[in-house]
Amino acid sequence: MFPNQELFSTLAGTNIYILNGEYWRLITPIFIHVAFAHVLFNSFSLILFGPALERALGKGLFIIAYIGSGIGANIATLMIKPPYYTHIGASGAIFGLFGIYLAVLLFNKHAMPFYGKQVILPIVAISVIMTFFSPNVNIIGHLFGLASGFIIGRIILQFKSIHFH
Template structure:
């Protein structure tokens, strides 16, 4: 379920939403390195800056989901999305998967705005990715038959390890991780109970 055996072409065809999200992340990252465009412009315009959100720049609740602080950050989040996104895109469907991803990411950024100081600045798709974990946990809670026992155990283990690592690593938006997870779980609770 979480191992990738498809060719690149098959991956694009089978998982178009995951592919488009990764493409957008890569494109935004590359745009940040175009010589005639100052790299800082894209971050100054689209980062999650709580002070600017407070002054009405509400797009900053969405756009940080597609920005990353460096190549390692981008690589780690893209790798997580490649591992855990495809199965959920297949289980939930394209539209629902996109909803889970974006709503969890936005909810994580809203929580960051409400809890962190106005001087707080953040980027990254971790809140949205944790939303995927939250939705998987909701599947385990409300629709156990959708995942095998082994995959359910794997999801629980990775979710627990991810939460632990959230508190151990520096420069992590703990608020986004926790509220992304909660948001994904709540979305799952609403959608899966129907």
């Protein structure tokens, strides 16, 4: 259980509260988790896939893309899920990173070495498939995080050349 239930209640993305003007709840869920396994999996994903993308984008743009993808996932959750639905976790933002990688692979094919493509494509596919078979997962958050990242990646590629080494 979350160590401080009041803090959790204030930061979780509860749709009805967002609809009533607590807009920070579109951002704060990206940074909170309730289970150790959840934070461990998200941290592991970020450690594996974040550094190369951060080097390619730069720190500032990486942070904007990561948080932007999480917000996109949370807005979709707000629009699609029922009013009393509560969501937490960085998974939408993590899937956003996957979406950026997919945008790079589609629109800037030569930016990523072949071995990078061999790693990222199966991981994205497995992650999307596992979304549908894992309990207590915000499927909307995962899918729209991926879509948000893809859109953000496409926009970034309009203005910045990205290369992985």
